[in-house]
Amino acid sequence: MFGFLRAALLVCGLGVAVGPAVASWPSCLPDLRPSVHWEERAVTSLRPEFRTEFREVQRTVCRRIPETHEEVIQETVLVPYWREEVRQRTVMVPTTREEVRRRTVMKTEWREEQRQRTVMVPQVQEVERAFKVCVPAWREEQRLQTVLVPEWRQE
Numbered sequence: 001m002f003g004f005l006r007a008a009l010l011v012c013g014l015g016v017a018v019g020p021a022v023a024s025w026p027s028c029l030p031d032l033r034p035s036v037h038w039e040e041r042a043v044t045s046l047r048p049e050f051r052t053e054f055r056e057v058q059r060t061v062c063r064r065i066p067e068t069h070e071e072v073i074q075e076t077v078l079v080p081y082w083r084e085e086v087r088q089r090t091v092m093v094p095t096t097r098e099e100v101r102r103r104t105v106m107k108t109e110w111r112e113e114q115r116q117r118t119v120m121v122p123q124v125q126e127v128e129r130a131f132k133v134c135v136p137a138w139r140e141e142q143r144l145q146t147v148l149v150p151e152w153r154q155e
Contacts, residue, residue, distance in 0.1 A: 063155070
C-alpha cells in the first residue's frame with residue numbers, strides 16, 4: 001500500500017518537474033491510431049410477448065389447524081413508584097408602573113346633510129302556474145330470495 005503511494009507521488013512530482021505533456025503522436029512512429037467509421041444498419045430485435053389465459057385447475061389445499069397449549073411465562077414488569085423531590089426554579093413576577101405617553105387621536109364630528117337616493121321597490125303580482133308533483137304509490141309484490149346456508153363438515 002505504502003509502496004504504491006510512494007510511486008504515485010514520485011510520478012506526480014516528475015510530471016510537475018518536467019513540464020506540460022504533449023498530446024500528439026511522435027512524427028517518427030507510423031500512425032497506429034484505429035480508424036473510426038460510421039455505419040447505419042437496420043436492427044430487428046424481438047421482445048417476449050405474454051398472454052394471459054384462464055384455466056380451471058384442480059389443486060390440493062393444505063390448511064393448518066391451530067393447536068393451543070398452555071405455557072407458563074415469567075415476565076419482568078416495571079412498577080411505577082413516586083418519590084418527593086425538592087426543586088428550585090426562577091419565576092418572573094410582573095410589576096406595574098405608571099408611564100406618561102402621548103398619542104394622536106382622530107376625533108369624529110357629526111353634521112347634518114341633505115342627500116337624495118333612488119330606491120328599487122319590488123312589484124308583486126299573483127300568477128297561476130301549473131307544475132308536476134311526484135306522489136308516492138305503494139304496491140305489494142312477491143319476490144324470491146336465494147339464501148346461502150353454511151354446511152359444517154369435518155376435515
